[in-house]
Structure formats: structure tokens, C-alpha cells
Amino acid sequence: MAEPRDKNGLTESEFLQSYNAGKYERPSVTADILALGVKEDFSCLKILLIKRGGHPYIGKWALPGGFIRKTETAYQAAARELEEETGLKDVYLEQIYTFTKPERDPRTWVMSIAYMALVSELKHVNGSDDADSAAWFDLIISPEKISLQNKDLGVNISYAIETKKFQNGAIKYENWVATPQTQELLAFDHIEIIIESFLNLKAKFEHSDLAFNLIGSKFTLPDLQVLYELILGKKLYKTNFRTMIAPKIKATGEKRKSASSNKMSAEYEYIDA
Amino acid sequence: MAEPRDKNGLTESEFLQSYNAGKYERPSVTADILALGVKEDFSCLKILLIKRGGHPYIGKWALPGGFIRKTETAYQAAARELEEETGLKDVYLEQIYTFTKPERDPRTWVMSIAYMALVSELKHVNGSDDADSAAWFDLIISPEKISLQNKDLGVNISYAIETKKFQNGAIKYENWVATPQTQELLAFDHIEIIIESFLNLKAKFEHSDLAFNLIGSKFTLPDLQVLYELILGKKLYKTNFRTMIAPKIKATGEKRKSASSNKMSAEYEYIDA
DNA sequence: ATAATAGTGTCTATCAGACATTATCTG
DNA sequence: CAGATAATGTCTGATAGACACTATTAT
DSSP states (O other), X not given: XXXXXXXXXXXXXXXXXXXXXXXXXXXXXXXXXXXXXXXXTSSSEEEEEEEEOSSSSTTOEEOOEEEOOTTSOHHHHHHHHHHHHHOOOSOEEEEEEEEOOTTSSSSSOEEEEEEEEEOSSOOOOOOOTTEEEEEEEEEEEOSSEEEEEETTTTEEEEEEEEEEEEEETTEXXXXXXXXXXXXXXXXXTHHHHHHHHHHHHHHHHTTSOGGGGTSOSEEEHHHHHHHHHHHHTSOOOHHHHHHHHGGGEEEEEEXXXXXXXXXXXXXXXXXXX | OXXXXXXXXXXXXXXXXXXXXXXXXXOEEEEEEEEEEEOTTSSSEEEEEEEEOSSSSTTOEEOOEEEOOTTSOHHHHHHHHHHHHHOOOSOEEXXXXXXXXXXXXXXXXXXXXXXXXXXXXXXXXXXXXXXXXEEEEEEEEOSXXXXXXXXXXXXXEEEEEEEEEEEETTEEEEEEEEEEOSSSOBSTTHHHHHHHHHHHHHXXXXXXXXXXXXXXXXXXXXXXXXXXXXHHTSOOOHHHHHHHHXXXXXXXXXXXXXXXXXXXXXXXXXXXX
16 A cells, blocks of 8 residues: 655655754753652651752752753653752652643743652752752641741741632632742742642542652551651541551561650551552 | 842843753643543443644544644643644643653654543534544543544554553552554554543542533433443442432432433432532 | 333441540650 | 550441342333
8 A cells, every 4th residue: 555645745754854843932841850758757748949059040949850851751851850959869750740831931931840759768968960959848738828948048938828619610620829928939830839749649648558658668657647647637546547557568576666756666567469 | 139140140130131042952742632522322432533634643543632832831722722623612621641752753852741621512523724534433441452443434443451560669650551453553652641541530530520521511310320330440339329429419300311221310410519 | 011220228348537445665 | 653655446427339129111
């Protein structure tokens, strides 16, 4: 059978040779990473930010990330940038959402593919590259408010969150808006990425085993419960938590102090179904 | 306080004026839409495909979609392309996933932001633009196989699906691979977009009211149950289905024939919580 | 009239939520 | 020893799963 030709009489290989990639304007695309961890004493979640070393938003705190290269996937770019800018590697990485508002970057047309990383050990992070410095911030988040704080650096970034539901025929949407509450703010629309990703994490948390990516391989049940309470934003009953978690874990036989209190407790590890 | 300057001594506005957008190579970005509906007699799901009118993959069936413009969001592009190529508008549209393998398009570096559309009425669709023609295909999907068929056009496209689980330390992944089973196949990596989106839909289906976007505003319970069974891929018990769905619906007082059988049945409508 | 299917009643197992109680550990 | 917290027992109500049965409708 004859090779198909288009309206200009070209075969596919002829078309590809003559294809002009410059015909349409193209956006730059970055992979930005929301890296989450838990504070050593399990008193709050931690989020990794970098201080921007160049324009735009020079000196502002931002999510680590950078431009995707032609030879790599977005996932590979996210892993590469995370390691380059903070030294973190071999962590759980998942694509969350792609942000595309045309005016979201003052330089030019830039889309951002947001990734969420879950980190079980808050390694010391060091800035490099585009980033002056990298640091873990306390992340305090509720349905009404989000704060990112680093006491050592004296930085406090807060936004109020308002959620609105609206409906369009049978089509139901939920929207939220973040309103700045402090002088110091995040670069770009990164606060939106954080809120969207956290809501995503919360929704997935109850029906998956994502929690175990945030805690070391050996842990105590009081610590694990505190972690669940941090993410879900509510207290859990110990008994119910334990019956829920029981099929997923097994005792190591060891005993050790919990990080969230300083009492001895049995040690467990995750078993995969 | 002085305006901050970068290592070249530029302020932000000076930097932005001199910013060279051509420094890094940029990808083209498309919005592609998986539009789902239900067959009139509720015997299977339907998916909207277009026949490509130009290279590459000329003459092959593909998802509707096209390049995102500099003045619009990906959501707006998806809505626009769907209407341009098929005439469908005012439908539920949700971003699913962004596909970024560098070699996924033979022309050049192209990323695809995939959207899922849920359509409650299978309006007659007409091709235009890049698309020779648009048509609804029967979508038959199981954990092992996916088929897209249009008997009028005599087209049958099938792939076998294999799922693999693998683990990387505490990090657990699930992957699937689609293997061609027929001569005729979809353009690009669109089969991946379809499978990924459908898995997403299935996961969300049980914990949301997405179903009502696939059925008209007035419906019978037998029809609604058949729709749930189609998406979930399993039989449901009538009693349990009705107690589950009861809080979300109210009777209109009318009676009419179901589409899935030809018996009279009470008519209901969706009520929002 | 009969077969098919719409609609209802009910039983059971499981699980989330809620307290109460006992055991153990730290200071 | 006292106060705190780890660990366990048990009660309740809601919900998913499973059948059985009656009512209604198309042919």
C-alpha cells in the first residue's frame, strides 16, 4: 500500500524533515519540587525552600526547581534539580499538577510541572547553583492558614486561605485563594503549588501507604500516629489507629524511645502487601 | 531600602528587560483531551477520537487537542480545542497528568498536558481544523485489555495491558505497559493517556460525585447503577447501591423508561450536598 | 399469563468512633 | 511514688456485602 501523503503531497518523513519547529511560540517549562519531611521531634511538618540567588524574586524564598532539558523527562528534571540545589536524592517523587497561567513568571511564558517529594530524613541541605541557600522550614497548615517559618533564619511567611465552592450546572468546583499575611512572601505562585500539593497529599493519605515515605524504616507507633495527625490535621484515637495500621506493619522485637515523647515503645517496620 | 541587585549589578526590572528568552531550548506544549461519555443504551462507555488530517500519524485516530497559546491557560486551551475539533462545550474538564518523554512526538520536543472531559450527552461530533473527522468510539476496558471500536467506521484498536509492581526501598510503584494487539493503533502515546486517565477516574469515582457529570440531569436508578458498574468494572448489589446513592439524589416524581432496560422506573435528579 | 426487572426488607461482617482500664516507663 | 503515656479491651453506630422476597411492567 502507498505511503500516505498530506494535503501538500508530503510523506511523513518528508513532512518531518521540513517541519518548522519555530512556527508556534513555545513556553519554557520548569519542574518544581515540594519536598516534605517531618521535624525530628514530630512536632510539625517541614518543607524545603531555597533562597533565590538571581532575578526575578532575588532574595525571596522559593521551591527548588528549574528548567527541563530536551533530553530528560519532567521526573528526571525534578530529581536532578532537587539533588543539584539541595543534595537530596533517592526520595519518593510524584507528579502533582501543572501550573500554566501565562503571567505566572515575569520573565516570560513559563509553565511549572509540580512534583511532591517525601523525605524521611532531614539531611542537612546546602544551596548551590541558582540558589544562595537551602533550608528546611516549619510548615504549619490548617484549612484557614498556612505558615512557613524558620526561627534560625528569622523568617516567617504566612498566608490566609479562603475556600469557596461554586457550581456550574451539574459541575461542582472547589476553589481556594491564598491572601498574603506577612511582609516576606514566596516567589512566583509557589504558595499555590504548596497548597494544591498538600491537599493532594491529604486526600491520598488515607487510602495509601504514602506515610511510610515520611518516616524512617523503623519507627514506633506513637510516632507514626503523630505523623498521621499532622497530615490529617486532627486527633486520632489510639485504638482505632492501631487496628487500622496493624496489617501494614510488623514488630521488629526491639524497644526504643519515641521521638514525639520520651517513653520507651515497641519498634515496628513497614511490610508491603 | 535599596532595590536588590543581582551579581551583574542589575535590578529586577533591568534584568527583565535584558532577559533573553532564547537562552534555553523550549518544548511545545499541547493540551489533549480524553472525552468520555456513555452509550445511549448504557451498554458501554464512549470515547471521542479524531482522525488526524495532517502529519505525523496522518490518518490515524488520536485524542483531540492542540498547542497551547501564550495568552491562555492549559484549561482554556483544552476547552477551546475540544470545541474547535468536535463542537463540544460546557463540559466537565479536569487536568490529569502531564506527559513529558522527550521522544513522544516525532516532530520535535512536545509535552502533553492531558485533560479528562466528562460528557453527559453524546452530541453528534464533527471534525474540522487539523481533524478530518471526529467520532465516538466504544471503549471496552478491563485490567488486561483495552479496545476502542467504531462499528460504523469498521475500526478496531486494541492493546493488551500488563501491570507490574516494583519497589525501590520503601518506595512502592505500580507500572503498566500497553502492547499493541491490532494493525490499527492510536497516534502518539495517546493510549497511555487514556489508560492513565481511566485509572484516575476509577480511583476518584467511589469518593466523589463525578458520575453525575456522565449522566443527564434526570435519570433512573437502574441507569445510574449500570453506569457505576461500567466504570468500576464489577457488578453491584442493587440494595447497597441504592442506600449508598440515596443521600445524593431526590425523586422528581416522574416515571419513565430506563435506557438500560425498557421498563418503567422512577426518575431522580442529583442534589448537591 | 409469564418472564423480567423495579423496588424493599433484613441479616451479617467489618470498621470507624469513642471511652475506660491496665501496664509500663520516666523523673 | 506520681504523673504521663504505652498498650489493650470493649461498646456503639454506620456501612458494605449478600440474599430473599414482593410489586410492577412489557410482551
